[in-house]
Amino acid sequence: MRAIIIGVGQCGTKIADLFSLVDFEALAINTSRGDLEYLKHIPSDRRILIGESLTGGKGVNANPVLGREAMRRDLPMVMRKINSMVGYEDVDIFFLTFGFGGGTGAGGTPLLAEALKEEYPDSLVVAIGALPLKEEGIRPTINAAITIDKLSKVADSIIAIDNNKLKEGDLDISQAYERINYTIVERIASLLALIDIPGEQTLDASDLKFVLKAFGSFATVGYAKARADQIKSLSKLIVKSFESEGLYLEANVESALYGLVAIHGPPEVLKAKDIFEALDELTDRIKGKQIFRGFYPDPRTREVEVVTLLSGIYDSESIEGIIRTAKEYASSFMRAKAEAESKKKELLEGLPDFDDIYPGEVDG
Numbered sequence: 001m002r003a004i005i006i007g008v009g010q011c012g013t014k015i016a017d018l019f020s021l022v023d024f025e026a027l028a029i030n031t032s033r034g035d036l037e038y039l040k041h042i043p044s045d046r047r048i049l050i051g052e053s054l055t056g057g058k059g060v061n062a063n064p065v066l067g068r069e070a071m072r073r074d075l076p077m078v079m080r081k082i083n084s085m086v087g088y089e090d091v092d093i094f095f096l097t098f099g100f101g102g103g104t105g106a107g108g109t110p111l112l113a114e115a116l117k118e119e120y121p122d123s124l125v126v127a128i129g130a131l132p133l134k135e136e137g138i139r140p141t142i143n144a145a146i147t148i149d150k151l152s153k154v155a156d157s158i159i160a161i162d163n164n165k166l167k168e169g170d171l172d173i174s175q176a177y178e179r180i181n182y183t184i185v186e187r188i189a190s191l192l193a194l195i196d197i198p199g200e201q202t203l204d205a206s207d208l209k210f211v212l213k214a215f216g217s218f219a220t221v222g223y224a225k226a227r228a229d230q231i232k233s234l235s236k237l238i239v240k241s242f243e244s245e246g247l248y249l250e251a252n253v254e255s256a257l258y259g260l261v262a263i264h265g266p267p268e269v270l271k272a273k274d275i276f277e278a279l280d281e282l283t284d285r286i287k288g289k290q291i292f293r294g295f296y297p298d299p300r301t302r303e304v305e306v307v308t309l310l311s312g313i314y315d316s317e318s319i320e321g322i323i324r325t326a327k328e329y330a331s332s333f334m335r336a337k338a339e340a341e342s343k344k345k346e347l348l349e350g351l352p353d354f355d356d357i358y359p360g361e362v363d364g
């Protein structure tokens with residue numbers, strides 16, 4: 001199983017940097033030179049500054065039109081770098097990480113996704129994006145809504161992480177982001193680590209690709225972990241991984257088409273009866289009824305870890321809230337703009353030109 005992580009913009013490159021820390025192949029793309037320099041783990045030859053002729057390396061200040069133009073101008077350079085990373089070995093999935101609410105990630109990611117689909121038709125392109133906090137105001141919400149629309153037409157799945165669900169009471173915003181980023185990487189990395197490795201019932205790259213090839217709909221990754229000696233019911237732990245506190249998106253699990261569940265833990269705890277009970281419950285609950293599963297008994301561990309991937313989701317309160325707000329705002333903004341234009345016209349109509357008031361002041 002080969003995955004390449006490509007971070008776009010500040011949020012995206014910070015997440016890609018953490019993937020690099022845990023040994024994934026990662027690339028960072030940004031319009032801000034400073035933000036690229038700030039990364040710790042991605043080697044410098046895998047950091048690409050785009051749109052320098054447009055912004056002078058200073059970022060695009062949450063303007064996705066500039067973010068898109070920066071990516072458009074430097075797409076040939078970006079694709080050359082990706083080609084050199086890919087080499088002769090196939091890539092199963094390109095994961096694109098970014099923040100939905102900014103300018104570079106929101107504007108540039110859909111263009112990059114399109115270029116990757118064209119160049120690597122057998123690889124999946126999966127977007128992993130952070131949804132803006134409600135407090136951030138209207139611009140990030142609009143950026144997110146439009147980017148969701150664009151990506152839904154080109155990506156295979158969109159794993160949306162709702163920042164609102166992950167804010168922890170007394171953390172400041174940068175600590176909260178750090179925690180969110182860490183959690184995203186922990187979940188995806190745990191899932192990918194269990195693909196193609198030996199186990200009781202294993203998951204391979206084609207299972208994961210099947211689940212994620214879901215016509216640009218939404219996917220979410222649930223997770224639950226506990227010390228083996230503290231588990232009273234394994235099936236409850238499994239179910240918890242796909243309940244609302246286990247998922248990072250306000251989503252209706254029932255609307256999912258596919259599911260994938262990977263369970264890793266000491267052999268004496270992974271009892272078939274408990275596992276099948278939980279998987280039956282999940283199969284009953286999701287619309288598509290297709291669940292892939294992998295069990296990985298491991299005598300070296302004292303912890304049980306469950307990662308759940310649900311895909312083909314269309315019913316999500318987090319996403320609907322963003323789309324609804326963006327649409328309401330767009331229509332009230334268009335109305336206000338038309339009103340301002342007509343008021344301006346009405347106000348200024350009938351004014352003479354200078355020559356009407358000061359005739360003959362300038363000779364012939």
Ligand SMILES: Nc1nc2c(ncn2[C@@H]2O[C@H](COP(=O)(O)OP(=O)(O)OP(=O)(O)O)[C@@H](O)[C@H]2O)c(=O)[nH]1
Pocket residue numbers: 008009010011012014031032059060061062063098099100101102103104105106130131132133136140163177178180181
């Ligand atoms: N989860 C998470 N979200 C983040 C992080 N940093 C920013 N965000 C969110 O992402 C959005 C901003 O995206 P950024 O990545 O900062 O912006 P950008 O794509 O670099 O674009 P510009 O800054 O406009 O050039 C906001 O909605 C933030 O809430 C982060 O480290 N983690």
